Amino acid sequence: KAGVTQTPRYLIKTRGQQVTLSCSPISGHRSVSWYQQTPGQGLQFLFEYFSETQRNKGNFPGRFSGRQFSNSRSEMNVSTLELGDSALYLCASRRGTDAFFGQGTRLTVV
Amino acid sequence: DQQVKQNSPSLSVQEGRISILNCDYTNSMFDYFLWYKKYPAEGPTFLISISSIKDKNEDGRFTVFLNKSAKHLSLHIVPSQPGDSAVYFCAAKSDTDKLIFGTGTRLQVFP
Numbered sequence: 001k002a003g004v005t006q007t008p009r010y011l012i013k014t015r016g017q018q019v020t021l022s023c024s025p026i027s028g029h030r031s032v033s034w035y036q037q038t039p040g041q042g043l044q045f046l047f048e049y050f051s052e053t054q055r056n057k058g059n060f061p062g063r064f065s066g067r068q069f070s071n072s073r074s075e076m077n078v079s080t081l082e083l084g085d086s087a088l089y090l091c092a093s094r095r096g097t098d099a100f101f102g103q104g105t106r107l108t109v110v
Numbered sequence: 111d112q113q114v115k116q117n118s119p120s121l122s123v124q125e126g127r128i129s130i131l132n133c134d135y136t137n138s139m140f141d142y143f144l145w146y147k148k149y150p151a152e153g154p155t156f157l158i159s160i161s162s163i164k165d166k167n168e169d170g171r172f173t174v175f176l177n178k179s180a181k182h183l184s185l186h187i188v189p190s191q192p193g194d195s196a197v198y199f200c201a202a203k204s205d206t207d208k209l210i211f212g213t214g215t216r217l218q219v220f221p
Binding site: 004006033035040041042043044045048055056088090092097098099100101102103104106 | 116142154159207212214
C-alpha cells in the first residue's frame with residue numbers, strides 16, 4: 001500500500017513568487033492536512049480538507065490556500081512568497097484518528 | 111497560545127536505559143493523543159496513540175501514559191536504542207478533529 005506522496009521534495013523560489021505543492025494521500029483516505037515546520041516551532045497546522053471541502057483552518061495569512069480534488073489529491077498554494085515562508089511543508093492523510101505523513105517538501109525562499 | 115507543550119527541547123539517554131518524553135496540554139476537550147518520531151528531512155512517522163478513555167497503551171518498546179487530571183502524557187521507550195535518536199512530537203486531537211502538535215523533543219541515545 002503506497003504511502004503519502006508529496007511533490008516536489010525540494011524547491012527554491014524567489015521572494016514575491018508563488019508556489020504550488022502537491023500531496024497524494026494513502027488510497028482510501030479522504031482527509032488531507034497540511035502543516036508547516038520551522039525550527040523551534042514544531043508543526044503548525046495550515047488547513048485540512050475532507051471530501052474536497054476545507055474542514056479546518058489554522059492561523060495563517062490568506063496567501064496560503066489549498067484545495068482538494070475528487071480523487072482526494074490536494075494542492076497547497078502560497079502566493080507572494082516571503083523569506084519567512086522557508087520551511088518544510090508536510091502533508092498528512094487520515095482515515096479515522098491516526099494521521100500519516102509524507103516526506104515533505106522543503107521550500108527555500110531566497 | 112501553545113495548547114500542546116513539550117517543555118524539554120532535548121533529552122540524552124544511554125543505550126539500554128529508559129527514555130521518557132513528556133507532553134502537557136491545556137484543553138480538557140482533547141480526546142485522542144498521538145506520538146510521532148521524525149528524522150531530519152523526512153516526514154513524521156506515527157508511533158503510538160492513546161484515547162482519553164485509557165490511561166496506558168503499549169506497543170513493543172513504546173508505552174504511552176495519559177494522566178487526564180494533570181493534562182499530561184508521556185512516552186516511555188524501553189530499552190532505548192541508538193536508532194531511536196530523532197525528534198519526537200506529541201499531538202492532540204481537538205474537538206474539531208484538528209491535530210495540534212507540540213514543538214518536539216530531540217532524543218539522543220548514546221552508546
